[in-house]
Amino acid sequence: MAATWVKASCCSFASMTMTMCSSFCPQIPIHLKLRPISSFRTKPFFVSFKVFSSQTSNATSTVVEYSTQVGFLGLGIMGSPMAQNLIKAGFDVTVWNRTKSKCDPLIGLGAKYKSSPEEVTASCDVTFAMLADPESAVDVACGRHGAANGMSPGKGYVDVSTVDAATSKLICKQIKATGALFLEAPVSGSKKPAEDGQLIFLTAGDKPLYETAAPLLDIMGKSRFYLGDVGNGAAMKLVVNMIMGSMMASFSEGLLLSEKVGLDPSVLVEVVSQGAISSPMFSTKGPSMVQSMYPTAFPLKHQQKDLRLALGLAESVSQSTPIAAAANELYKIKNPHQQNPLWPIKLV
Numbered sequence: 001m002a003a004t005w006v007k008a009s010c011c012s013f014a015s016m017t018m019t020m021c022s023s024f025c026p027q028i029p030i031h032l033k034l035r036p037i038s039s040f041r042t043k044p045f046f047v048s049f050k051v052f053s054s055q056t057s058n059a060t061s062t063v064v065e066y067s068t069q070v071g072f073l074g075l076g077i078m079g080s081p082m083a084q085n086l087i088k089a090g091f092d093v094t095v096w097n098r099t100k101s102k103c104d105p106l107i108g109l110g111a112k113y114k115s116s117p118e119e120v121t122a123s124c125d126v127t128f129a130m131l132a133d134p135e136s137a138v139d140v141a142c143g144r145h146g147a148a149n150g151m152s153p154g155k156g157y158v159d160v161s162t163v164d165a166a167t168s169k170l171i172c173k174q175i176k177a178t179g180a181l182f183l184e185a186p187v188s189g190s191k192k193p194a195e196d197g198q199l200i201f202l203t204a205g206d207k208p209l210y211e212t213a214a215p216l217l218d219i220m221g222k223s224r225f226y227l228g229d230v231g232n233g234a235a236m237k238l239v240v241n242m243i244m245g246s247m248m249a250s251f252s253e254g255l256l257l258s259e260k261v262g263l264d265p266s267v268l269v270e271v272v273s274q275g276a277i278s279s280p281m282f283s284t285k286g287p288s289m290v291q292s293m294y295p296t297a298f299p300l301k302h303q304q305k306d307l308r309l310a311l312g313l314a315e316s317v318s319q320s321t322p323i324a325a326a327a328n329e330l331y332k333i334k335n336p337h338q339q340n341p342l343w344p345i346k347l348v
């Protein structure tokens with residue numbers, strides 16, 4: 001039981017110019033034709049997308065009429081449902097993943113397959129990358145047969161991986177050296193929001209690409225923020241995940257303490273949900289944590305990576321972050337039999 005809470009805290013983790021009626025009802029699926037907004041695209045851009053009444057409102061419908069080629073690199077927990085939503089919305093999607101077998105379900109849904117990131121970007125107008133960490137994001141973008149090799153003017157690269165600002169800037173430089181445009185767009189939201197097209201995009205970089213890619217983002221997400229220069233999206237994402245890592249560690253401690261003093265942790269979850277510290281994260285993860293159920297949504301190693309990168313960000317501006325630093329130690333644990341002096345329980 002002791003390991004329960006630790007494990008749970010980690011695992012169970014236009015302006016495209018629209019030709020449209022301004023008084024559309026967001027509840028009713030409608031078909032829209034979009035015109036290109038910039039010289040970024042050289043051919044007519046008819047697109048299918050989910051309808052938003054504003055940047056942060058809920059989107060409720062999807063439409064299909066589309067001719068652009070969309071690439072997707074990285075089909076893990078997040079990338080796979082994101083690419084799937086683009087395919088289901090009617091986009092022409094070409095996929096690549098290091099482990100080829102993860103492409104098969106998407107190919108079954110109609111995706112095309114290419115055997116390298118370079119081939120994907122060479123054949124696509126806009127390519128998304130959803131990779132594990134800074135190393136893999138750089139490798140896939142800038143390595144041998146990497147995405148940059150297939151980029152050229154008129155194309156766009158949207159990196160939705162969670163990385164640090166320096167990594168994002170490095171990738172941006174390589175992509176832009178080809179004449180293509182770059183957008184960083186890490187996401188808030190986990191496996192279920194990815195499946196449901198309810199992610200929150202934290203974007204920064206080339207505004208024309210942001211605008212061109214907006215309908216694609218709107219298929220995969222419920223809102224998007226444009227934050228200016230490359231690095232700001234990465235920083236925003238790291239701050240958000242730093243808060244999340246600390247709060248889930250604290251929640252885990254509370255659940256364990258409640259049990260050790262003879263309280264029912266389920267009741268604690270209910271009490272928390274009704275009070276000022278209620279949070280969708282506690283409400284959705286809490287019940288499964290109490291039941292010792294840990295379906296992986298946000299792998300422990302990624303939360304630790306994000307805390308590590310957030311601590312680096314804090315260090316860059318000499319900000320003290322003792323709470324995040326303590327939480328980071330917890331997420332470092334790889335050996336379940338190892339005892340962590342910072343955690344008040346023996347991990348068995």
Ligand SMILES: NC(=O)C1=CN([C@@H]2O[C@H](COP(=O)(O)OP(=O)(O)OC[C@H]3O[C@@H](n4cnc5c(N)ncnc54)[C@H](OP(=O)(O)O)[C@@H]3O)[C@@H](O)[C@H]2O)C=CC1
Pocket residue numbers: 013073074075076077078079097098099100102130131132133135136139140160161162163187188189190191297298299302303306
């Ligand atoms: N899961 C979540 O809830 C969320 C995750 N994120 C972030 O999104 C990103 C992806 O997360 P998630 O989908 O959960 O992670 P997964 O571990 O499920 O997938 C990681 C992906 O990266 C690929 N990859 C890893 N290393 C390499 C490499 N060296 N070269 C090429 N490809 C590589 C994997 O390929 P392969 O299949 O071959 O291993 C896989 O496609 C991470 O940055 C994460 O922090 C952001 C929001 C929520």
Ligand SMILES: O=CCCC(=O)O
Pocket residue numbers: 013162187188189190241298
């Ligand atoms: O990076 C992962 C975020 C997970 C979430 O927002 O639920």
